[in-house]
Amino acid sequence: MTTPGTAVTAPPTIDVHAHVLLPGIEALVDGLPGLADARALDARRNGSAALRVNGPMIGERIPRLTDPAVRLAAMDAQGVDIQLVSPSPSHYHYWADEETAEKVYRLANEATAAHCSAAPDRLRGLGLVPLQHPAQAVRALDHALQQGLSGVEISSHAPGRELSDPDYEPLWARAEETGAIVFLHPFGCTLDERLDRWYLSNSVGQPTENAVALSHLIFSGVLDRHPDLRIIAAHGGGYLPTHIGRADHAWQARPDAGSGCAHLPSSYLRRLYFDSLVHDPGVLRELVRVAGADRVLLGSDFPFDMGTTDPLGALRAARLSDADFEAVRGGTAAALLRKD
Structure with a gap:
């Protein structure tokens, strides 16, 4: 109960989906075997038109991506x-060999921590984990936490490995034990040239990758074995939350679909966190309905062009209840960040 005359402080507005560019990493990998092939794959997946747009788009945003004062x-x-x-x-x-991968994650963790140290009351950071080398994953997570970061960011898969791969069990166990945040943000889509026009590689590919990755975590039982994992899915979890009914039906109708997890797939949405970046007020309302406002967090994808420059405006457009609006605006994220 609030004491009469005592001001009630609202939670801060917290954006959980914002990026930093680390030029030192690109300098580190420049010219190494494997980089050219990785860039060629990226070019095939995105198409030439997208690549012509991406360069100037990123170039114009360099100050916001690298300068803490401009960010603030x-x-x-x-x-x-x-x-x-x-x-x-x-x-x-994720193409890098073990030695290079360790250098990449260490530099990423240290450089992100340094960027955030410019305003520690306003900037919290996440590091990287080399998913292509599961044996390094726990060390990478521990290194990120040692730098004062809140957790790590991962993609939806690594070459030849899904997130359901048993070799990732030590990572999930350590993340659960430490309370680290794991931010699931895809990069690239394995549908490849089918999406190489009209920027389908992002507009269709990213939500597809989110849905596939989350399905692997759910159907394989990872979330049963690690119920306290704190996973935030970017882009509202992609297609999965709004089409989870089909997964529920498969789980009930087919023994092969229901063999890996203990409960209806839709029930696991309330064990995950999702950012609000879905670009559609109706989809955001549905995300809040199926996952709960205590599982949805404000996200902007700052400062890229597939994000929003007005995350609060996008949230207001969903016309949520006051309580749900405040939870997504910052209440849920504030509670999440207090735990790390």
């Missing part, structure tokens, strides 16, 4: 108090 000014203009900052997914470099 942009946050002020958006009405955002705190950002959870993760490396640009272009820094994953």
Whole structure:
């Protein structure tokens, strides 16, 4: 109960989906065997038209991606108090060998922590884990936490490995034990050239990858074995939350679909967290309905063009109840960040 005359402090506005560009990583991998093939694959997946747009788009945003002062000014203009900052997914470099992968994650963790140290009351950070080398994953997570970061960012898969791979069990166990945040943000879509026009590689590919990755976590029983994992899915979890009924039906109708997890797939949505970046007020309302406002967090994809420059405006457009609006605006994220 609030004492009469005592002011009630609202939770800060927290954006959990914002990126930092780390030029040192690209300098580190420049010219190494494997980089050219990785870039060629990226070019095939995105198509030439997308690549012509991407360069100038990123170039114009370099100050916001690298300069904490410019970032903070942009946050002020958006009405955002705190950002959870993760490396640009272009820094994953899951093609790298073990030695290079360790250098990448160490540099990413240290450079992200340094960027956030410019305003520790307003910037929280996430590091990287080399999913292509599961034996390094726990060390990478521990290194991120040692830098004062809140957790790590991962993609939807690594070459030849899904998130259901048993070799990731030590990572999930350590993340659960430490309370680390795991931010699931895809980079690239394995539908490849089918999506190489009209930027379908992103508009269709990213939500597809989110849905596939989350389905692997659900159907394989990862969330049964690690119920306290704190996973945030970017882009509202992609297609899965709004089409979860088909997964529920398969789980009930087919023994092969229901063999790996203990409960209806839809029930696991309330064990995951999702950002609000779905670009549609109706979809955001549905996400809040199926997952709960205590599982949805404000996200902008700052400062990329597939994000939103007005995350609060996008949230208001969903016309949520006051309580749900406040939870998504920052209440849920504030509780999440207090735990790390």
